[in-house]
Amino acid sequence: MYNIDTPTETILKNKNIKAIFFDMDGILFNSMPYHAEAWHKALLHFGLEFSPYEAYLHEGRTADSTIDAIYNKLYGHDADRKTKDEIYALKSSIFGGYPAPKPIEGISEVLQWVKQQNINLLVVTGSAQVSLFEKLQEYFPSVFERNHIVSAFEVKHGKPHPEPYLTALKIAGVDAEEALVIENAPLGIRSGRAAGIFTIGVNTGILTRDDLKEAGANLVLDNIQQLRELLKELNFVHR
Secondary structure, three states, rough: OOOOHHHHHHHHHOOOOOEEEEEEEEOOOOOOOHHEEEEHHHHOOOOOOOHHHHHHOOOOOOHHHHHHHHHHHHHOOOOOOHHHHHHHHHHHHHHOOOOOOEEEEHHHHHHHHHHHHHEEEEEEEOOOOOOHHHHHHOOOOOOHHHHHHHHOOOOOOOOOOOOOHHEEEEEEOHHHHHHHEOOOOOHHHHHHHOOEEEEEEEEHHHHHHOHHHHHOOOOEEEEEEHHHHHHHHHHHOOO
């Protein structure tokens, strides 16, 4: 079992949790290695250095925001619309050539358990996939509702801005104190914390625990199995 013996985890155990918000890439699907490599190759084609590790650090941004962040770092200004469209088109093409990402090991059991507790489940992602709901239904049938997805289409500002998780709170109809965020990326963690939500960082990729701690995670776990044990240990009961 996952022992709850630290002050932070004690605070978590005393919460009345009504909704849990899950990031998608790196939490639901093992897709980040493909995304990271696709960003690296696409940007290199345009003469821009961007390592897979940096891609993990930028995970959660919208595509435009990712490209603008790189351009601002190198040139001090945003990329123009044509350049952004060309870079993202190439990145998408490269990503589309990889095998379909599979769910993260153990996440299906986590989602089913949460659903059995009558806790709202929402996906909060920077993705702009048109077929996102169909993809979720294919791998996690009857777990997520169509209107319980916050994607790049629902927000003006992506992570690390708090808007994605503030939008999730509004959809779920709960206060920040009644929700949890499950993230694997620093920018997603910053977004969840900025929205005032207890945020758990699960390190499923190539980042370090310190990367997630420094981003502000209330709690850092090493894998989805630890998350599953933690949630079952907490045994949330609505009050």
